Amino acid sequence: MNPKFLSIPTPTVSMVIGATIGVACLLALAVFLGVMAKKQWKSFDEYLVGKRDIGPWVTGLALTGSYISGWAFCGSTAVVYTVGFSGMWFAGIWTLVGIIPTVWLAATKTRDFAQKLGAATITETIGRRFESKGLQTLIAACMLFFLFIYSVGQLKAAGTVWYAVTGLPAVWCLLISIIIAWLFLVLGGYMGTQWFIAVKGGFLGCVGALLGVWALIYAGGFGHISDALMAQKPALMALKDPSLPKIGMTQLFSSLVGILATPVIFFTMSVGFPHNVTRFLGMKKLSRREFVLLCFVVWLTAGIPVMLDCSSNGLVARMIFGQNLLANKQWGADLAAPMLAWAVGGTGLLSVYLTGLVGAALGTLSAMVFIMSANVTRDIIKLWWPKTSDKSMLYLGYFLIALFLFLPFYFTLQRPPALLAIFMGLAAMGLGAVFFFVTVVSYYWKRATKLGAILTVIYGTAATLFGGWAVLGRKPALLGMGTMEWILIGGCFVLYFGGSLISKPPSEKLIGTLFPARASSKGA
Amino acid sequence: MQPTTVDPSVAWIVWGILILGTFLMTLIGTWLIARGWEK
Numbered sequence A: 001m002n003p004k005f006l007s008i009p010t011p012t013v014s015m016v017i018g019a020t021i022g023v024a025c026l027l028a029l030a031v032f033l034g035v036m037a038k039k040q041w042k043s044f045d046e047y048l049v050g051k052r053d054i055g056p057w058v059t060g061l062a063l064t065g066s067y068i069s070g071w072a073f074c075g076s077t078a079v080v081y082t083v084g085f086s087g088m089w090f091a092g093i094w095t096l097v098g099i100i101p102t103v104w105l106a107a108t109k110t111r112d113f114a115q116k117l118g119a120a121t122i123t124e125t126i127g128r129r130f131e132s133k134g135l136q137t138l139i140a141a142c143m144l145f146f147l148f149i150y151s152v153g154q155l156k157a158a159g160t161v162w163y164a165v166t167g168l169p170a171v172w173c174l175l176i177s178i179i180i181a182w183l184f185l186v187l188g189g190y191m192g193t194q195w196f197i198a199v200k201g202g203f204l205g206c207v208g209a210l211l212g213v214w215a216l217i218y219a220g221g222f223g224h225i226s227d228a229l230m231a232q233k234p235a236l237m238a239l240k241d242p243s244l245p246k247i248g249m250t251q252l253f254s255s256l257v258g259i260l261a262t263p264v265i266f267f268t269m270s271v272g273f274p275h276n277v278t279r280f281l282g283m284k285k286l287s288r289r290e291f292v293l294l295c296f297v298v299w300l301t302a303g304i305p306v307m308l309d310c311s312s313n314g315l316v317a318r319m320i321f322g323q324n325l326l327a328n329k330q331w332g333a334d335l336a337a338p339m340l341a342w343a344v345g346g347t348g349l350l351s352v353y354l355t356g357l358v359g360a361a362l363g364t365l366s367a368m369v370f371i372m373s374a375n376v377t378r379d380i381i382k383l384w385w386p387k388t389s390d391k392s393m394l395y396l397g398y399f400l401i402a403l404f405l406f407l408p409f410y411f412t413l414q415r416p417p418a419l420l421a422i423f424m425g426l427a428a429m430g431l432g433a434v435f436f437f438v439t440v441v442s443y444y445w446k447r448a449t450k451l452g453a454i455l456t457v458i459y460g461t462a463a464t465l466f467g468g469w470a471v472l473g474r475k476p477a478l479l480g481m482g483t484m485e486w487i488l489i490g491g492c493f494v495l496y497f498g499g500s501l502i503s504k505p506p507s508e509k510l511i512g513t514l515f516p517a518r519a520s521s522k523g524a
Numbered sequence B: 001m002q003p004t005t006v007d008p009s010v011a012w013i014v015w016g017i018l019i020l021g022t023f024l025m026t027l028i029g030t031w032l033i034a035r036g037w038e039k
Helices: A013-038 A044-049 A056-067 A070-083 A085-091 A095-117 A122-129 A133-166 A170-219 A222-232 A256-272 A274-280 A288-302 A304-309 A312-321 A332-384 A390-414 A420-444 A450-473 A481-501 A508-514 B008-035
Strands: none
Touching (some): A013 A332, A044 A170, A056 A288, A056 A332, A070 A085, A070 A304, A085 A256, A095 A420, A095 A508, A095 B008, A122 A420, A133 A332, A170 A222, A170 A312, A222 B008, A256 A274, A256 A420, A256 A481, A274 A332, A288 A304, A304 A312, A332 A390, A450 A481
16 A cells, blocks of 8 residues: 555445445335336336336436446446546547437337337347347347346446445345345336436436536646646556557557547447337337437436546546555455545545445346346247246246346356456447447348348357457457457448348338338438 | 657547537537427
8 A cells, every 4th residue: 555645444434324324215216116117017018118108308317327337437437547548438438429329329219110010128129120030039149148248247336336335245235236126127117127227317417427526626627637647657647558558458548449449339339238229118209309308318417427437537536546446456446436436525425426326236237137037038938939928927027137136146256357347348349239230220221131130140249259258368368459349340240231231121011111201200 | 668758738638629529419410310300
């Protein structure tokens, strides 16, 4: 520990009480929303998608809530804390380049396609868009694979913040998290999840903006941050740090090939993430005014808070703590965000921030686990055995939610990832690359066929596995993460369009239903 | 390993351009889509 800088504080009674009250309120809110939402659904379909009557405020806040995950609030600050300004490219400075086009491209199309096709999940929407049960099953399996990997990081974030405040072992932090998530998922279904994530999104937007601005004021402005970090290590203030290796994860900070890949990563991730696009399934048909309001809500709550969180917050944390947080071998840099809240705002801001952070982890995790459960019940079992009763599907869904919460819980306990952002990076890239084409491009390109989609899913999954080995597993790394993104996106692009063009076009009936004449499709 | 020469003001200017640029992108893109909205 360097005595020039602050160290990780020992948990105090006031920190434990503050965090406990905050998380208790969060738990009570989750259960309350779950109970309220339980009155809203009466069938398995309504459990999965609600009544398609949700307005722009709840939809916009829920999109923010599903996108601002534990990674965005915890891992992104950790990246910049560790490597400095050059980390902001990967940490989330491109958030709006992803999340706003998600609204532009996917909001009304997802709603319209799902309604016209009578689909209750994104997987079902894609399967019917391509008139293929086999594709729907393949996509369900692919989503399960990617979302499982991605869900592990969410639990780590929840465990990290709980440990930071209470000092309790990780097993208790994670167990509390999954019990909360299971309760409101089972009670509230889609509506309960949407409401909880929306409240969380609004809360995080406020708290994130508050902490970001507060940290800048506390640090004394941009000049003071620059001076302090230049004194520590000048490379911390470089937009590109060529001293870091140009292969492996650090390519995103050290090379132009890596840095140029980051906006592409954020665009495809946000537009392609099934748990983001799923937020539009239960949306009402929007007027022009409501569409503008939806864009504004997302910009307000996901824009500035995340951009500060992924840049200046990490720098101010480094300015205050030096390298002292890295001395904690279990959680390390992931403590940068909660410790920054404690340093600038004391116990009060820490409690509020941690409540939001636990909510962030739980909300995004819940959105993913809900999709994973529906992947099995609706997209595989109900698809192939349609006579299975709704009651059986519901009970199976409850069990699967518990299972899919437990598996990452166990995996996280047995082998905690070294750095949240690094672990999750490749799964998120694969998920984005595959589903950007298979979902959103398919809304606009009527010539897209199931062969193109199948090739994209198979290639994207295989390339992600290869990338995991080549970028993160092999020592030394074979490829940079940015290079891997170009390989992923380039391959998906060629196979999606090439595979579609060499195969038979979709049926005229489908085209007529989904792609009506120009005059009547304006505004979509 | 290359020596790193750093001008911190460049980093903050680029950072400011990104914040302002994404705001303008949101504003202009939303306006363009809203213009063509079905009545």
